[in-house]
Structures are given as C-alpha cells and as structure tokens.
Amino acid sequence: MTETLRQPALATGDPPALEVRNLVTQFVTRAITLTAVDSVSISVARGRILALVGESGSGKSVTGLSIMGLIDPPGRIAGGEVRVGGVRFDVTDDRAMQRLRGDRLAMIFQDPMMTLNPVLRISRQMTEAITTHHPDVSRAEARQRAQEALALVGIPAPKERLDSFPHQLSGGMRQRVAIATALLNNPEVIIADEPTTALDVTIQSQILHEVERVCRDHGTAFIWITHDLSVVANLAQDVTVMYAGRIVETGPVRDVLERPLHPYTRGLIDSVPDIDSRKGRLVPIMGMMPLLSDLPVSCKFAPRCPLRVAGCAVEPPLVVRPDGRQVRCIRPLDTVSANDGGEA
Amino acid sequence: MSASPLAARPGRFRRFLAEYAQSPVAVVGAVIFGVMLGMAVFAPLISPQNPYDMMMLNLMDSRLQPGEVGSAGYMHWLGTDDQGRDIWSAIVYGLRISLIVGLGAGGIAAVIGTIVGIFAALRGGRIDSLLMRVVDFQLSFPAILVALILLAVLGPGVGKVIFALVTVQWAYFARTARSAALVESKRDYIAGAQSLGLGQTRIIFGHLLPNSIPAIMVIAAIQVANAILLEATLSFLGIGLPVTEPSLGMVISNGFQHILSGRYWMTVYPGIALVLLVLSLNLIGDRLRELLDPRKSR
Numbered sequence: 001m002t003e004t005l006r007q008p009a010l011a012t013g014d015p016p017a018l019e020v021r022n023l024v025t026q027f028v029t030r031a032i033t034l035t036a037v038d039s040v041s042i043s044v045a046r047g048r049i050l051a052l053v054g055e056s057g058s059g060k061s062v063t064g065l066s067i068m069g070l071i072d073p074p075g076r077i078a079g080g081e082v083r084v085g086g087v088r089f090d091v092t093d094d095r096a097m098q099r100l101r102g103d104r105l106a107m108i109f110q111d112p113m114m115t116l117n118p119v120l121r122i123s124r125q126m127t128e129a130i131t132t133h134h135p136d137v138s139r140a141e142a143r144q145r146a147q148e149a150l151a152l153v154g155i156p157a158p159k160e161r162l163d164s165f166p167h168q169l170s171g172g173m174r175q176r177v178a179i180a181t182a183l184l185n186n187p188e189v190i191i192a193d194e195p196t197t198a199l200d201v202t203i204q205s206q207i208l209h210e211v212e213r214v215c216r217d218h219g220t221a222f223i224w225i226t227h228d229l230s231v232v233a234n235l236a237q238d239v240t241v242m243y244a245g246r247i248v249e250t251g252p253v254r255d256v257l258e259r260p261l262h263p264y265t266r267g268l269i270d271s272v273p274d275i276d277s278r279k280g281r282l283v284p285i286m287g288m289m290p291l292l293s294d295l296p297v298s299c300k301f302a303p304r305c306p307l308r309v310a311g312c313a314v315e316p317p318l319v320v321r322p323d324g325r326q327v328r329c330i331r332p333l334d335t336v337s338a339n340d341g342g343e344a
Numbered sequence: 345m346s347a348s349p350l351a352a353r354p355g356r357f358r359r360f361l362a363e364y365a366q367s368p369v370a371v372v373g374a375v376i377f378g379v380m381l382g383m384a385v386f387a388p389l390i391s392p393q394n395p396y397d398m399m400m401l402n403l404m405d406s407r408l409q410p411g412e413v414g415s416a417g418y419m420h421w422l423g424t425d426d427q428g429r430d431i432w433s434a435i436v437y438g439l440r441i442s443l444i445v446g447l448g449a450g451g452i453a454a455v456i457g458t459i460v461g462i463f464a465a466l467r468g469g470r471i472d473s474l475l476m477r478v479v480d481f482q483l484s485f486p487a488i489l490v491a492l493i494l495l496a497v498l499g500p501g502v503g504k505v506i507f508a509l510v511t512v513q514w515a516y517f518a519r520t521a522r523s524a525a526l527v528e529s530k531r532d533y534i535a536g537a538q539s540l541g542l543g544q545t546r547i548i549f550g551h552l553l554p555n556s557i558p559a560i561m562v563i564a565a566i567q568v569a570n571a572i573l574l575e576a577t578l579s580f581l582g583i584g585l586p587v588t589e590p591s592l593g594m595v596i597s598n599g600f601q602h603i604l605s606g607r608y609w610m611t612v613y614p615g616i617a618l619v620l621l622v623l624s625l626n627l628i629g630d631r632l633r634e635l636l637d638p639r640k641s642r
Contacts, residue, residue, distance in 0.1 A: 068539055070535060070538055070539060098541050099541060101538070101540065102540030102542070106540070107539035109535065109536060109539070110532075111532055114531060114532035114533060115532045115533055115535070115536035116533055116536065117537070117551050117554075118555065119554045120550075128540070128542065129541075129542075132542050132543070178536070181540065
C-alpha cells in the first residue's frame, strides 16, 4: 500500500505534483478515536486530474482538508506524508502549511455562495491572497493579477467585477471567482471539493471546461473530489474510490468505469441513471456505510457486498496489479466467474 | 441578486439605507436622534446662555414661565429654573453630557465585550466556559445596583460614570459577540480564507469581525440607550455626575422639587428630551434588529 500510483504514459521522471503517502486522519474525543482517513496514498502528476469519489462519509473531503492542513481539533493528522513537487511537507506544522496554502496548494469548496466573504469586495479577497504570500507585490499589481485571473476563468468585464460584492454575482460566477482566487499564485495543486455540485448542469459544464483549460495551459494538477461519476468520466484521467476512509480502488478512469474491479465501484456505477441504458431499474447498494465508530474488522464493504465469501472476514490489503491498477478485494470482479455477474 | 454590469458600485451601505428607510417609524427615530445629536454638538450656538456659567445667570430671572422674556432681553421658551437658568439651554447642554456618557460607555463596552466574546468563542473549552460564567455572574446583578456601588466607592465624575457603565454593560456585548463569532467561524468563507493561507489575526479582524458587526450593532443601539437611562437614573439619585457637568438626569432632578408647586416646565421638558432620545435609539435598534436578523438570509 506504500506503492504509489504512477502513470506509465507520463514516465518523464519528474516528481508528481502532489504525492500523499499513508495519510491517517483521526478524530479524537475522550471516549473514542475515529479514523476518518486510513492510510490513504494518492499521487497526481502535473497537468492531470485525479478524481476522488465515494459516498458521503467515505472520507474523501477529510482527505482533501488533511492535505491542506485544515483539520481542526478534535481532528488530527496522525501519520503519513505529503510531498508537493517532490518536497516533503509536515502537514501538522501550521506555519509551514499556512505558507503552502493558497500559494502552492489551493482549494475550492463546494458551496460558492458561502466560500466568499459576504461583506468584502472581490478585489479585497483576491488581492489579499496574493499579498499574504508575496508581500513585495504592490496593490496595483495584485489587482492587475486578480483581474487577469478573473478573465482566465471566463468572467466578462473582470475589471468591473473586481469591485463587486459576492451577493451581486450569480452562483456560477461566484464559483468562477473562487477558482480564479485559487489560481492567483499559480499553485501546483488545486484540491476541488465538489465545486460544481451546487451548480446547474450548463454552468457546471462551462466550469469544467475552464478547469480543463487551466489544467492543460498551466500544468496545474487537480484533485477533484466528487460523487458525480459523469463528471469523473468527462474530466479526470485517474480515479480513486474511497470507502469508509480507505482506498478501495484506483486506476485510469476509463478502465475503472468500464471494468470496475471492486464490487463497491460497480455498485456506485450501477446507481447512476443512464439516459440510453438498457438497465431497467437502478440497482442501489443495499445498506448504509458503516459508522466510523462501529467498523467491522472484516473487509469494510463486506456487510453490503453481494459477492461476499468467507475469506472477506479479514480485511484485504490494497493490491497493486501488474497493469498498475489497485484494488482492495480478495475477489476482484475480473476474476469472479460470469454467473456471479461480473459484467452486466 | 441580478448583476447588471453597469451597477458595479451600488454599495452595500446604500442598499442598507434604502432598506432601512422602508420603515417610516425607524426614519422618524433616526431623524430625532440626528437632530438631538446636532443639538448636542452645536450646543453653544443654539442656546442663548451657558447654563452653567454662573456669571450669565440672573436670579431676577428665576422661575419664569415658558415664553416669558427675561432681563437679558430674550424669550425663555421653556421657562427658567429657580436660579434663573434657561431650561432650553440646560436641556441642550444636558444632552451633550448624556450623549457623551452614553456613546462613550456604549462604545467602550462594545469594544471590550466584542474582544472578550470573540476570544472566548475561538478559544473554546475552559477559557470559554470561564469567561461566560463571569458574564452570567455579571448579568445576574441588577445594573443599577452595580453602578451604585461602584460610584459610591469611586465618587462622581464623567470618567467614573463611564467606567461604571462599561462595567455593567460589557457582558451583553461579550455574550452577543461570542455567539456571532461562533456562528461565523463555522462558515465556509473562513475555511476559504484559511485555504488561501491567511494568518489567524487577519482572518479574525479582516473576515470574521466584519461579519459579526451587524449583531453587535443591534445590541449597541439598545445599550447606548440603556447607558443614557442608567446615567440619568444615577444623576437623578444624585450620585452620578458632578454638579458642574449636569446631564439630563440632573436637570430633571433639579426641577423635580418644584413639580408640586406647579412649575412643571423645570422637569417635564427635560424629561421629554430624555424620553425622545432613548425612544429614538430604541426605534433605530429595533429596525437594525429587523434588518440584521441572522435568520434572514443576507
């Protein structure tokens, strides 16, 4: 599980833009310690987009916040390391992380209505992000850069928009401003936590388009946290599926979505309505994700798994297969016989 | 919500004023307060005499009825008291002191209470509990009692009255600021600011505080009114301000002894002024509460 994901297609020898190894995040109360993120290792190369998918409570958002060093007590990062551009950072060192945040690492949040400060003008919020990290940049220059960033994400009349307050902008515009703000210092990595979930589909596709362009033109690496598999299919090159704080499957998007290896991944795919599909009823995953306070010692998905066997009573390790895909299952779907329903 | 590109700078404040003006009663309150503030500021210009310059008083003019012309040759619209002091002038100068004490005490209490409240909210845990128990303790005493005891110990003086009023009022602000800060600190824009790598001080004063101000402003309007009333009460009881710095409360108190002799004007007119002042502040405070109610989406 210490094995990191490498794309054979990108064997340039550059260190990945972001590499996370064995990240463990816990929430500690007097009575109990909950492990929300358990030994998660991910890696994104420059200019690529990694989708992090899972149900609510799977630990995908906490993973994003942990990488940013934004876990507040009672949460704590109990282990693991984060490398940005090959350089290791101590995620628990507040000062170091504060310098990193907004400069080399940036984050976009889910709700564009809420992430901008309602009482401050856009210009103030954007220039602050620049001058905090680069005190030598003049106000005028910071403003100029903010204006360019707004133009970059497709905001019309960016100069006028700078003087707006968030409430004067539509939801889509606000999310563009949030993305522009994240881009200000030309970060190596942007972690996007369901940024388009609150937007309607036309705005969503416009924003995804802008993100793809930024990713291509600037070589920014993205971690795109989402539960929307259609976004994953259109946007990302790689996908990591999380369940109960663990990675259950990682691989190239096309492979994972077309030939999932983990029963949970297939369950997620089967739960998505498909406009031209022949599948009649949607197939939900039965049951609920177990509570972190009450995890089974077995494979965490076993209680809901239709393909459960006796061997599932022991949690399997995350196995790296010869083709580079990773799966945490003793019976990956391509190995089970057809009468178990490996392919629909 | 619609964003016309032309209206780039409508400004929150302008919008807020327009919204405020939708309540006629609140506008009346604001106008009354504005006029009284103006009277206090320009007191020497609009009053015929300095009522506390003994050289300007003439005992011959004492106890004149409203509308009578005194020896100095001008009409005493609201009459004079038993030392020949023009009541109108006494009211205008009294307003001055009352407003200085009210705004001063309210302002200082707001600053102290806000700092304590935000500190408690962000620190949490034992420090939060301890500070909030101090607030509970403070608020469990009647304000007038605490102020009486303090002033009995300290003696009279504008600074001492303000100190006593701050002592009884900071706790209201601390409680309000704490709850506002607790709500705001959980909002996403704080996480957004953190994700940009802004420092804690900057986040608190640049992002959290401006969003907590509306809640504090509502309390401030009411507390300034309360401070003025409390000060008037203390002066009426004779332990607030020294005789050389008479507030409305003292003017009322001075005239009160004549009310049974039928010389109502010495106490009724200053009383009306006090009522109008406090009422206007309460009207403003109520409107602010309506507009800034956190349950109303902004």
